[in-house]
Amino acid sequence: MGLVVLLGALAGCGSGESLERFDGPTMGSRYSIQYVRRSAAPGPKEVQAEVESILGQVDRQFSTYRSDSDIERFNALPANSCQLMPGPVLELIRVGEQLSAQSDGSFDLTVEPLLNLWGFGPQSREEKVPTAEALAVVRQRVGYGHLCIDGDRLCKDAAVEVDFNSLAAGYAVDRIAARFKALGIDSYLVEVTGELKAAGRKPDGAAWRIALEEPRDDRRVAERVIEVNGYGVSTSGDYRKYFEQGGKRYSHTFDGRTGTPVLHNLASVTVIHPSALMADGLSTLLLILGPERGWDYAEKHGVGVFFVLRDGDRFLTRTNDTFERISSAKSQ
Template identity: 30%
Template sequence: MKYDVLKTKLQALTLLVIFIFCISACGNSENSEPVTKTNFLLDTVISIEAFGPYASEAIDKAFDRIADIEKKMTVNAESSELIELNKKAGKELCEVSPDTFFVIKKGLQYSRLSKGKFDITVGPLVRLWGIGTDKAHIPALTEIKKALSLIDYTQVKLDESQNAVFLKKAGMALDLGGIAKGYAADESVKVLMQSGVESGLIDLGGNLYAIGTKPDGTPWKIGLQDPFDVRGSIFATVEVADKTLVTSGPYERYFEENGKKYHHILDTNTGFPIENGLMSVTIISDSSIDADALSTVVFSMGLSDGIKFVNGQKNIEAVFVTGDYKVYASSGINKYNFKVTNKRFKMESCIE
């Protein structure tokens, strides 16, 4: 099912962590100016900025890699490896590429870690609500109950020897929307660095990766989008190098019916969008695939459990925004020179 292209472009611009401060000049070398290119892949606007003599060719290679991943893992096309796998649910084992197998395996890891709050078998429920498409609607309770009966990550069998996957129940469907963009970001970084890029920024519709530092040696200063305001309005900043930032929030993709907003982060227990007072969660880590999954995992946990969970992880930090304009952060956030810059927001003490 195709997303509306114009709507998706606008949504991509509203994701947290897309406002990037101006890059400082770095001398008069011929490679001081960045090469920036955009593309539309993975149902979102992608922007890559890179420095170096081979930056242009490197970016093209990165786009090719992302397109390859999309071709394998999308559910919004006529065919893909994931679509074929879902068609064979309850029938037979399906061999997939190493890329798709790796992402599914990683997705199952986070499904177990979150005890199903993040569950890659959520496909039937996602398809039922249709949020992000022109068919978004509130499903009947009977339909939701049926979809929930098909969501169970323990019913996915992996065959490592063949890169094969089996969905044990007919009607099951994997959806990698909560993790595939992170994998694509990580793979893009590999391509750029293998091509000699040591400084750059990748933005896959809000999945941001800062490669190295800016050419002048200073960290990248990233503005965090105000989830209550128009695009480009920020509430805080962080400074990072060789880090990824990924966010989840109800403002990213939703529809309205009878004056109520219904967003895309669905509760795998109730079948309805999660309502826990959070407006956004930003994860900062070394791996974008991890940050992608964790942003949903932590959002689903809620504020208190989410902060406790992040504080128990290595090399992971998080920023939380609640519906009353309060900001909370994990215990190690200050190493990124985190600052709240909008006076409407109030920084709160860390919840223990």
């Protein structure tokens, strides 16, 4: 399931406010911004420069597709190495450790060698099921327990590689939202590679509306429309990157405990959370855990979730009270 922003009117009647929009490429995908410009607010060119400065910094720190990024320079180091890291990288390492501990290691930031082995990673060549021997070798280089923070250094005792794809976009959204607050922008919708956060309302008083798409790879169908104010929203699904072999479907979502793609019938998870960073990480975590363990985690931790499950050629949905409460503008 993906997220689609539903566009509305550009300006309120006689309000002196306008709805500004711009977008651009980032992180191998795109970003899009909408914000309400009031009389003292900066114009779109200035705001876009601020946004792209943040996105550029995030890319330089977290990208696994450029060899000069902070994390790729760390990934290239051998076992028993350390590297000085900027604060944001260490912050996301700590978030990853928290989510790993809470999922008994199912969520893991060090699965990049597995992604490459199965054909989904930046250094992969072919999508295929690896041999048991190849999998055993690569799993020696996977495990969040091999990472350690020592002051302002990130260290590893095995040749692990860190992949922030489950956190970096949500982090970027939160960074942009914080910058907007500093600029006096209090009504906006920020979206980066599908992760988003919305606050306030449009000039005409309407809520920001988001369509949750059915997890199909043949066409786009809206499953549900929600209204968002003050929350981040993230969807993780198994339907964009996958291959089939021997009658089985293998997705790019990996369980760090087993070293293999998840095979359950939970097709997508949408999480709504005050932090876009946490929504991003939690949607991945819950998709890995599956329909039972994921649901129990969400209920235990008070996470608003919308599950879509495969049932033959149909899709079934399940949502909890937390999601229903905070996805309605009437209660915000």
